[in-house]
Amino acid sequence: MAAPAGPSNPSNNNDKHPGHAAVLHHLRAEEQADPGVRERLAGAVIFDLACQLLNSERGVRMEDLLAMLASVAGHACIAPFLTRLAVGATPEQLGLTVVKGNDGRYYFFGDPPNRLLVESSDSVISLAFGAAQALGARVTVEMIGDEMAKVAKRVGGPDFETLDLPPEHMTDRPTEWARVFRGKLTEALDLYEVPPMRRACAIGYAIQKAMDAGRDSLDPMMAAQIVLQCATRTAKVTLA
Numbered sequence: 001m002a003a004p005a006g007p008s009n010p011s012n013n014n015d016k017h018p019g020h021a022a023v024l025h026h027l028r029a030e031e032q033a034d035p036g037v038r039e040r041l042a043g044a045v046i047f048d049l050a051c052q053l054l055n056s057e058r059g060v061r062m063e064d065l066l067a068m069l070a071s072v073a074g075h076a077c078i079a080p081f082l083t084r085l086a087v088g089a090t091p092e093q094l095g096l097t098v099v100k101g102n103d104g105r106y107y108f109f110g111d112p113p114n115r116l117l118v119e120s121s122d123s124v125i126s127l128a129f130g131a132a133q134a135l136g137a138r139v140t141v142e143m144i145g146d147e148m149a150k151v152a153k154r155v156g157g158p159d160f161e162t163l164d165l166p167p168e169h170m171t172d173r174p175t176e177w178a179r180v181f182r183g184k185l186t187e188a189l190d191l192y193e194v195p196p197m198r199r200a201c202a203i204g205y206a207i208q209k210a211m212d213a214g215r216d217s218l219d220p221m222m223a224a225q226i227v228l229q230c231a232t233r234t235a236k237v238t239l240a
Contacts, residue, residue, distance in 0.1 A: 024193060036122065036201075042192040043205025047213075049188055050206065053181065062214035063171045063226060069210060070227040071177035072185050073124045073203035074234030077116035078108055080196040082238070101156020106238050109152070116200040117235045118144055124235075127204035128227040131211040135220035143228065151232050160237070163229050169222055174230040179239045 023041075030037045050069055054060050081094050091098045096110040111119070118125040129139040154160040161173045171177075185203065194202050211223050 020191070027192070038192060038194060039122075039198055039202040040205050042189055042194050042202040044209060045188050045192065046185055046203055046206040047209040049184065050181075050210070053184060062210070062218040062223070063165075063169050065210050065214070066207065066218075066223055066226045067171040067174065067230045068177045068181050069203055069207045070124070070128070070230035071174040071234045072182045073200050073207065074117065074174065074231035074236075075178040075182055075239065076196075076200035076203060077113045077124065077231070077235040079199070081108070081113060083196065099155060101160075101237075103156050103158070103160070105156070105240070107155045107236050109236065113235055116197070117231060118148075122201045122204065124200050124204040124207070124231050125228060127201070128207050128211065128231075129224055131208040132220040132224035135211065135215050137220035137224055139221070139224050143224075147228050147232050151236060155236070161233055163226075165222075165225065165229070169218075169226070171226065171230075174233045175237065175239050177230065178234045182239075 027038045027041065046069070050065060051060050054065055054068065081096060084094060085091065085096075091108075091110075094110070095112050096108050099107045099109070101107055115123065117123055120126065125144060129144075132139050150164075151160070154162075161175060163170065163174075165171070186199075189199050189202060192202075207227055211220060211227075214223065
């Protein structure tokens with residue numbers, strides 16, 4: 001897929017620019033009547049930015065684009081709670097269960113991050129599966145349950161990040177995608193003042209745009225699987 005035209009780094013702008021200040025003012029007015037307009041706009045910006053970050057002489061590989069967006073989106077499901085833990089909140093106060101794996105990493109389980117990942121209408125997986133269904137994929141709730149159970153069984157083990165994808169669709173480790181690219185995508189989210197608890201949703205809208213853009217080059221069921229597997233893993237574990 002060819003990368004869309006547009007600014008290569010939207011973070012070069014800042015909220016002191018009169019044009020951007022006007023956009024922010026417009027968003028504040030519009031979101032009173034249209035909740036989600038900020039997230040949709042940020043999602044469109046993130047889609048363009050992600051395409052340009054991954055663009056090469058061969059264009060953008062859809063599997064990598066989806067894996068990158070889904071991995072950062074998954075991390076955005078747990079990031080607000082990691083921030084609160086860092087300033088003194090306890091896991092119990094946040095509704096989290098924390099497990100230290102044999103690999104030394106910490107894994108997080110609980111309803112709050114799950115709501116951002118899958119349990120609300122504009123969660124990452126809900127948006128991705130909605131896009132896949134619109135493109136003809138027969139996605140099911142059972143797919144989500146099976147993936148969540150599989151990930152839980154692999155916690156702390158060497159195969160936690162092993163993706164169950166055909167070789168021709170394989171991509172890099174989800175935590176590596178998130179570690180390398182979350183900073184750049186966060187700059188765009190900061191630019192449009194997307195609240196921490198709404199950032200996963202904004203990236204979910206970018207995933208929808210990616211799935212639609214790649215509908216002719218990647219089967220929508222495979223696209224849904226990539227998003228599901230990558231986001232589910234980075235929503236559970238620290239990146240360090």
